[in-house]
Amino acid sequence: MLKRLVIGRAKRSEELGETLLPKRLALPIFASDPLSSVAYATQEILLVLTLGGLAYLHFTPWIAGAVVALMVVVVLSYRQVVHAYPSGGGSYEVASTNLGPSAGLVVAASLMVDYVMTVAVSVASGVDNIVSALPALADYRVEMALVFVALLTAINLRGVRESGQAFAAPTYLFISGVLIMVGTGLLRYLLGDAPVAESAAYGIEPDPGDTHLQGLALVMLVLRAFSSGCTALTGVEAISNGVPAFRKPKSRNAAATLAAMGLIAITMFVGVTTLALVAKVHITDDPCRLTGLPGDCSSYIQRTVIAQLAASVFGGENSVGFYFIQAATALVLILAANTAFNGFPLLASILAQRRYLPRQLHNRGDRLAFSNGILALAIVAGLLLWAYKANVTSLIHLYILGVFTSFTLSQTGMVRHWNRELRTETDPAVRRRHHGARVINATGAVITCLVLVIVLATKFTQGAWLAVLAAIVLFGMMRSIRRHYDTVSAELAVTDPRSEMVPPSRVLAIVLVSTIHKPTLRALAYARALRPDQLEALNVAVDRDASNELQRQWEHYAIPVPLKVLDSPYREITGSVMDYVRSIRRDSPRDVVAVFIPEYVVGHWWEAGLHNHSALWLKSRLLFTPGVMVISVPWQLSSSARADRPAARAPGSVRRGEPTRARTSKDVSMHR
């Protein structure tokens, strides 16, 4: 019941086609991550640079320029991917096709780690922006973050298409809001009335370790700032992974969406960064390094860069414009996490289909979403947010490593792809196009590899090692899972159907009996109906008195089946039965032993706790014995009939277990 309320009614498999996305919905769904990272990319650059005080802020335009150039390269590269691989799978597909399954798995593992980080970082940053507008909520960061993850999970369990509609409006509001803010701010600057951030008057003392940096140390600081700025590139991936979800023509639509996303993201990023410099936003990872603060540094809540800009442009933190920008930013960040909720389960499902992950991840839920993948993502991201107290700056150190690993490998794969194409292609026009594409992808590969090295060098000791470790563990896990599935399917494969269908020479039946009641008698009746070659009842004498009483009653009722009693000095049933069955098999290895277990079924979970579970344990152990079949003969207590009765369902609700065709009322009454 609760499940229906949260998730909605089950969908038929044929409804899958309906969930394809038009471009205007695909953009917010797949691109809200790179777009929203505008909200923190500039800020992360400034946070690193101000480790050295205000002295190095003049590097900002150069760093931002490098990030923009990188983004152009990556977007161009991925447009080639989208065209070459319209079936989706994105970087994973590209890497595994062109560089082999291991490279594909490396990409897959890194992407999965980064999807988790996307959720964590975006939600944490969204919460930051909410706190910037409503400082009273500062103490509830973690709780808010977890609530948002739970909401996203519920929304996604309801299915892709509905989430697209829910997410389009905030994304477009955010884009227009930021562009209006940047436009207004720069216009005011040109008119000589430049906006001034609330922190413009504060100085920043350098971090003790980062004063008067020179030479290599300064280069490292700038590179670290660049690494942090590269968070703007996360999620570009998502569109190329999601090509199959686009409407036809899939590749063309995906490429167009990618280009639009790149343009919008670059415009916003450049605008926000320029405005931050103009308005002199002074932000630091430790408010106690700020000088000129009016009060105590520990109680000062630094606003995010976006918040400071909105306040300065629109006239203070009580203006409508400020609240609008904060609301849109927070919303789009929370929803950016949704990119991962689309990408992660899709990737997991592809991997599960290829048997690198448990096959449950390939099952579509009632609403046609990959429910298990969604839940896995939510749980891990929730744990991270809890462990890192929803702190963006701590979380961001674990981020983007996976993105650049997959960039590098997929671009390298693309170069190989074009090489192969060129080997067979003869049409000069096509060859020219392929050559051009190869140049783009080669450039992309070299540059993203360079960035990967920079990120690794500057972030490894700051927390990135954990992301690396997680990716390695995932990689190893996926390989062993694949190995396991391969072993099992090789073992199960039919080699000689004729001999494998040869029936056993005889069926020897045993009915387990503890006491004489209706379930026992029914089991005996059913066992006789199957006419086995030999039939006996078996009692394990855990309690000698009870066993004697059983034998007495057996004679009294004149039950026409021989009763055998086994001694069990250690008061335990399973081992005695297992051993007896094995001894039969030993005497006649070509026969099969059918073990009948009378069971009674109760209706309520708490009732189940009141009965021994020896039957369950015994059944699970017997399954390990060769040449055995285990036959449960249930006897339904009246409470179980109530629990199973279809009429007990809420009217109009559709449950798992709903029949495949209409049930007549006669049927219902029959099973009461």
Next chain:
Amino acid sequence: MLKRLVIGRAKRSEELGETLLPKRLALPIFASDPLSSVAYATQEILLVLTLGGLAYLHFTPWIAGAVVALMVVVVLSYRQVVHAYPSGGGSYEVASTNLGPSAGLVVAASLMVDYVMTVAVSVASGVDNIVSALPALADYRVEMALVFVALLTAINLRGVRESGQAFAAPTYLFISGVLIMVGTGLLRYLLGDAPVAESAAYGIEPDPGDTHLQGLALVMLVLRAFSSGCTALTGVEAISNGVPAFRKPKSRNAAATLAAMGLIAITMFVGVTTLALVAKVHITDDPCRLTGLPGDCSSYIQRTVIAQLAASVFGGENSVGFYFIQAATALVLILAANTAFNGFPLLASILAQRRYLPRQLHNRGDRLAFSNGILALAIVAGLLLWAYKANVTSLIHLYILGVFTSFTLSQTGMVRHWNRELRTETDPAVRRRHHGARVINATGAVITCLVLVIVLATKFTQGAWLAVLAAIVLFGMMRSIRRHYDTVSAELAVTDPRSEMVPPSRVLAIVLVSTIHKPTLRALAYARALRPDQLEALNVAVDRDASNELQRQWEHYAIPVPLKVLDSPYREITGSVMDYVRSIRRDSPRDVVAVFIPEYVVGHWWEAGLHNHSALWLKSRLLFTPGVMVISVPWQLSSSARADRPAARAPGSVRRGEPTRARTSKDVSMHR
């Protein structure tokens, strides 16, 4: 493996007789609770009286006298119980036999609550005495308490008898230690060199609510002190519950042990209380009400009364005598909790046998102890210690309510018992004895009822309400469990054995098929071997392509069983199968449907996670359908054979599932 290490090898049922106890072991096992309560009973009296400062300490001898009188009455009363009911069951037995099952359940519920409290209070007090000797451990109270509970659990899971031996020495050391301390102290007093407690010089300011008490308020304070002092009486119960564990003659031995215990306890209690007054121990529930402290009150760790006495008698807190007394006290208190570890599982087992509790509580474990009861007690007591931060004074408010409820009801029951005996007894000598016993029990009933009212009145708002609530919940739970068992056994009872054994007219067999592999072929072969009246294979088309492929292969292999394919637009198997089975049953209600489920069995728990559990879910749902038998046909993967192979067991170890007779090496190799 871990289980064997903690618990030891399994015991045969016949070894049960060996665990009977001689008196010298029965005393420490069953009486360590009332004996050890000497360690805190005096202290709790003083703690209440000093709420009014030092002004009311002169009531101490009167209160102690009342407690001693009460103890005499209770011990005398229980000697009658032990003689009249040699089969054990103690107060529960007496109350349910004479006052009806409901009164018995009230007693049982209160006793169970008090057993839990015995563990909590004794362990907490033991930890207090350790901290008194080693103040550095003050921060680890809760952790220490939980470790002790875990130790007791492990010891008890190993079986009663061994715990008796482990516990005898500390109890006797404690008794002799305290008696020597009291003797030495009083001798020094008589010689004019009275011992002086470390707190003798400190004054105590009255609690703001308890200054200059007069009239009713003063009476209430004294009564509260008396209530707290009554903790000395807890556990007297235990001997009468444990009569069956004594050696023969059981009743006489139990009565003698009871008398010995009463004498020793009274001597120790009077001695410690007298010495505490002589040495002027000034103790308070809030150290900050102490005046004349050298340092800060918040860092002052008050020693227990026993610790202060030992230090003053034996020459300071570095003397050997001090450490000896503290060690013995702590040990005996921790072990007093063991009384409950003996009593609770025994009572739970009796209640389970009478179907008031889940029958699992009546099963003896590998070592013949009632393992489930021991674990239940340990978990609840551990939670209480954790929730109350192992604070004796908070815990003690929940205590002794149950004890006095059961005292009152069982003594009332005894009066009825003698009335009934007197109705038929004619021998004047026996009648005289019965009359005497009735007077004793009637006195006991009236006095303990009075104390119960006093305890309820003075402690209810201080936390005792929780104990009352717990007892009421337990009472209700036990009644519903009994009702459930009664309903079930009425439903299952054989009424007409002949008609209940009439076999179904036909057996219609269905083999569930998802794909063609060895397990499927084996299931088909077994199903054919049973020669059902009708046999078909059934496939649920969750994935249309896979289903078509299956049909193609079915023809290719020329499998001689018809294949039926069911549509399942909601991608789910259980409902479709259930509905199909129901439709068969509807068409021919007198037939039985045999559902064959091919399964493959993996060896490692992590492998199980990689395969769908739809079979498990389907089986559990099918059991709810009338007229069905569910047949699992297992196919063992090679990894499962490794997991099941007996040779994989550690050499020499005995496991649950150990065969009833020796296994030949031929047998082992057969099942590889």
